[in-house]
Amino acid sequence: MPKNIMPPGWEPPFPAWQSVWRDTNDPLLTAYFGIQAKQPALLEHWATPAFSSQYAPLSLERGSYVDQSGVKNYLYIAYWRLSEYQRWWSLEGNSGWWANRARLSEDAGYWREIVVMQFDRFETLHSVDEPHGVGVSADGMDGPMEKHGYSGAMRDRIPLSAEDDMKEIASIHTPLQAQAKDGGARVLVVPPENMCVIRSGQNWSFCEAEEKAYYLQHLYPVLLEGMHYLRDNPAESNCYSLRFVDNKDQAWGCVEQSFGLGYSTDLYAFENWARDHPTHLAIFGNFMQMVETFGEEMKLRLWHEVTVLQKDDCEFEYIGCHPKTGLLGYI
Ligand code: HEM
Numbered sequence: 001m002p003k004n005i006m007p008p009g010w011e012p013p014f015p016a017w018q019s020v021w022r023d024t025n026d027p028l029l030t031a032y033f034g035i036q037a038k039q040p041a042l043l044e045h046w047a048t049p050a051f052s053s054q055y056a057p058l059s060l061e062r063g064s065y066v067d068q069s070g071v072k073n074y075l076y077i078a079y080w081r082l083s084e085y086q087r088w089w090s091l092e093g094n095s096g097w098w099a100n101r102a103r104l105s106e107d108a109g110y111w112r113e114i115v116v117m118q119f120d121r122f123e124t125l126h127s128v129d130e131p132h133g134v135g136v137s138a139d140g141m142d143g144p145m146e147k148h149g150y151s152g153a154m155r156d157r158i159p160l161s162a163e164d165d166m167k168e169i170a171s172i173h174t175p176l177q178a179q180a181k182d183g184g185a186r187v188l189v190v191p192p193e194n195m196c197v198i199r200s201g202q203n204w205s206f207c208e209a210e211e212k213a214y215y216l217q218h219l220y221p222v223l224l225e226g227m228h229y230l231r232d233n234p235a236e237s238n239c240y241s242l243r244f245v246d247n248k249d250q251a252w253g254c255v256e257q258s259f260g261l262g263y264s265t266d267l268y269a270f271e272n273w274a275r276d277h278p279t280h281l282a283i284f285g286n287f288m289q290m291v292e293t294f295g296e297e298m299k300l301r302l303w304h305e306v307t308v309l310q311k312d313d314c315e316f317e318y319i320g321c322h323p324k325t326g327l328l329g330y331i
């Protein structure tokens with residue numbers, strides 16, 4: 001966010017809420033299961049029974065996007081408590097399908113990115129007191145909150161920031177550890193300690209016609225530009241991967257929601273981009289104009305969830321994917 005429009009004492013003219021969970025002993029977990037193919041069918045054959053089996057996820061979403069190599073990706077986004085996920089994954093039908101060598105000869109690439117969200121390394125932010133993402137499984141919402149609307153607020157909301165700067169020492173040029181199997185067709189990648197994961201969502205399905213047109217004409221194009229900047233300039237932005245995903249319904253139809261899923265060397269990469277880069281400044285500036293134009297009638301919903309990862313708290317697996325998929329390009 002622009003520093004110059006936030007002088008000391010500046011009050012953001014938009015409120016914010018965070019999701020709260022009573023039990024913070026069993027961490028939350030996000031699992032992204034993706035396929036690179038013209039259609040999602042091969043993945044869906046696994047997913048349909050898997051996600052309705054015992055220990056099914058707390059919530060499930062679908063999305064699709066075309067990546068920087070022009071390849072179509074379909075994905076499921078599933079949330080669990082860690083212990084329930086482990087029970088679910090231990091069922092042969094769920095994990096065995098991924099381990100099966102049959103995946104190697106199919107006309108598709110598969111990827112699986114599993115992220116544990118320890119409560120002291122995690123925060124959520126919502127522009128309305130209606131949850132999105134992992135917030136759907138929360139016990140409630142807290143707000144309007146004070147810790148928002150200034151640069152560094154995201155960091156301040158992560159409990160660990162009180163005692164740890166959460167900085168990653170290695171640069172984006174440091175090769176990531178990886179383990180190749182099945183003649184190199186299957187690769188497990190280890191991210192650096194403190195890699196930052198952001199899922200930042202937009203929901204314009206509740207907007208009246210005039211606000212929707214405003215969002216699509218003014219805000220959406222600059223958002224797209226920002227997402228492409230992060231996706232295409234890792235050396236400058238320290239962002240390994242950015243997927244700008246359209247949410248889909250159960251039949252893979254459009255639902256007027258999207259999200260950016262980003263991985264960066266540490267949370268400062270996203271903090272710096274949000275504060276200084278012309279693309280997020282343009283996003284922020286257009287948003288402020290929307291707030292001025294539509295005031296309390298504004299129906300656009302924005303939200304994000306941010307995790308600072310421990311490298312042993314995740315799994316990134318790529319099977320027959322093109323070399324620029326996710327973290328694969330950095331091994
Ligand atoms: C329509 C889309 C977006 C709008 C209108 C928007 C606007 C904003 C606003 C108003 C804030 C301040 C939040 C607060 O603390 O109250 C913010 C923070 C932030 N945004 Fe965005 N944003 C959008 C999309 C994104 C996306 C897709 C990403 C990354 C993938 C992103 C990254 C960030 C980060 C990292 C911060 C936290 C900065 C900090 O606290 O230091 N934003 N954005």
